[in-house]
Amino acid sequence: MTKKALVTGASRGIGAAIARKLAKRGYEVWLAARSAQALEATQKEIEAAGGRAHTLVLDVSRPEETEAKVAELDREVGGLDMVVANAGIGGSQVPAAQQTFAGARATLETNVMGALATLLPVIPGMVERKSGHIAGVTSLAGEIPLPAAVDYGTSKAALSFFLASAAADLVSRGVLVTDIRPGFVRTDLTAKNRFPMPFLVELDDAAELIDRGLASGKRVIRFPAPLTTAISAGRMMPAGLRDRLVNSKRPI
Ligand SMILES: NC(=O)c1ccc[n+]([C@@H]2O[C@H](COP(=O)([O-])OP(=O)(O)OC[C@H]3O[C@@H](n4cnc5c(N)ncnc54)[C@H](OP(=O)(O)O)[C@@H]3O)[C@@H](O)[C@H]2O)c1
Structure with a gap:
């Protein structure tokens, strides 16, 4: 039977690239994001390459709506096999002293609540069927504090912790x-x-590395290697020393 996948943030960038790869591997894919036109462009590209794709207009910054739409899709297709919560925004990109609560909340609403609202509704069905795969696109920025990334880093660390707990x-x-x-x-x-x-x-x-990792059921996909090595080393440094080093790289 054809496997079915939902990818959020599939109108462009990493999400569209993941969806193209999944379609190539035979998945029937549902492409979700806010812009219908851009989703249709990705859909046409997948279909032109011989794949099967559908669009789903969805704003993950509205978690209740997202939860309902994902649950409905899951029911309609008889259970999604793969769900990738990729939709996300880059955050405020300001130092802590300029970070507003409203800005932080907007970043967390999309990157954390949006992802949880995408993934949680499909887990009970997967557990019942004893099969399925959920994934979230977090970031190396969630592993180590980076300059001017208080809201973004927090959102990605939170999503990584959710995935680890799940x-x-x-x-x-x-x-x-x-x-x-x-x-x-x-x-x-x-x-x-x-x-x-x-x-x-x-x-x-990036799409190739992600697809290979997903296909082999990897728990964590980290890349590129030189950066993951540097970050792993940074994580072993005393926090105070690391803070000073990060501060010296401040872009703003
Ligand atoms: N690029 C990087 O270097 C990088 C590194 C680490 C992690 N990431 C993460 O990878 C993911 C994709 O990033 P990208 O670089 O591909 O970004 P992008 O090119 O800006 O694409 C973002 C995608 O997310 C969708 N999106 C944004 N807000 C949404 C919302 N409220 N509801 C539904 N869809 C929404 C966008 O579609 P619409 O605008 O049509 O809604 C678009 O399809 C993000 O979670 C990002 O944090 C990116």
Whole structure:
């Protein structure tokens, strides 16, 4: 039977690239985001390559609506096999002293609540069927504090912790959980960045690494290697020393 996948944030960037890969591997994919037109463009691309795709207009910053729409889709298709919570925003990108509560809340609403509202509704069905795969696109920025990333880093660390907690509960229930933690990937989101992005990865290369990790059921997908090595080393430093080092790299 054809496997069915839902990918949020699939109108462009990493989400669209993941959806294209899943369709290539034979999944029937549901592409979700806010802009119907851009979703249709991704859908046409997938269909032109011989895949099967549908669009679902969805604003994950409205979690109740998202939860209801995902639950409805899950029922309609008889159970989604793969759900990738990828939709996300880059956050306020200001130092802590300029971070507003409203800005932080908006980032967390999309990146955390939006992802939870996407993933939680499908877990009971997957557990019942003893099969399924949920994934979230977090970030290496959730592993270590970066400059001017208080809301973004918090949102990604929170989503990573959610995925880790879910994995601990689901590990013997036949449901796979994957935390996708990219470094910098060339997309519209990073095009706005005015600071150095070490080891920037091209979208196609990122999609290949993510797809390979998803296909093999990896628990955590981290890339690129030079950045993951630096971050792992940074995590072992005393916090005060690391704070000073991060501060010295402040872009603003
Ligand atoms: N690019 C990087 O370097 C990088 C690194 C680490 C992690 N990430 C994460 O990867 C994910 C994708 O990033 P990207 O670089 O591909 O960004 P992007 O090119 O800006 O694409 C973001 C996608 O999310 C959708 N989206 C944003 N807000 C949404 C909302 N409220 N409801 C539904 N969809 C929404 C957008 O579609 P609409 O605007 O049409 O809704 C779009 O499809 C994000 O979670 C990001 O944090 C990116």
